[in-house]
Amino acid sequence: MQIRRETIPFPIKERFRLLHISDVHFSRRTKHEKNTRVMQEILDACQECGSVDAICVTGDLVSRHCSEESIADALRLMEKLRKFAPVLYSLGNHEGDWELKALHGLLRNLQEYGITVLDNASTELSGIRFTGVTLPQTVYKNPKGHYWDLEPVTPAMLCSCIGEKGDAPTVLLAHTPLGLDAYAQWGAQAVLSGHVHGGIVRVGKIGLLSPERRFLPLYTKGLYTEGGCTMNVSAGIGKFRLNNPAEVVMIDLSP
16 A cells, blocks of 8 residues: 655645545455455555544445445444544545435444544534535436536536535545536635546556546546645545555645
């Protein structure tokens, strides 16, 4: 497990350190033994990072097709992360494909473990507002389940989901990075995203593919800026990858 270290300028008086984890993708195909190994690698990376102020998990903790065993492993991982720092969790497109009853059960279990679920909701830590946006599934697939003619992320869509930004300095947890322009226009000073899995296959610093079956996606891994907004895209942890190590990102929000 790779630890990537980044600094994002942010309108605060004292440094705030967070860990960004995305796209763990425990599923019906990942057996307990593999889940346990991945879990330990994540925990070891957290231990190596030392003291942090928050851990942000930006969706696809579990896949749309997930066994009961993998769900239990995912909950166990989140429970263990909670021992390091407050854990904030926003939803990805895979959780969005779950039946509502099952999804509500998952979110309820996470809350029972002390996880702050940001499903179109906000919380505040050290004067920073953390807002998690759950975007419509039409951002990820069209109504027929295909990957073309997707609905773009817009400021109006964000306002419909999470309202106006307000005055507090804000970190937006948004699973897909493809809405950076809209996130910046909405007013987020920092964005945490994943979804693209680092481009799945990387050649040097270039990611080749996106989950939307697009070549050379615009955002794959690292920091991207738009106006006064800086977005970190995590390469994630699960799923097939080539020349593309799984990662936990340690980010200093720096005055």
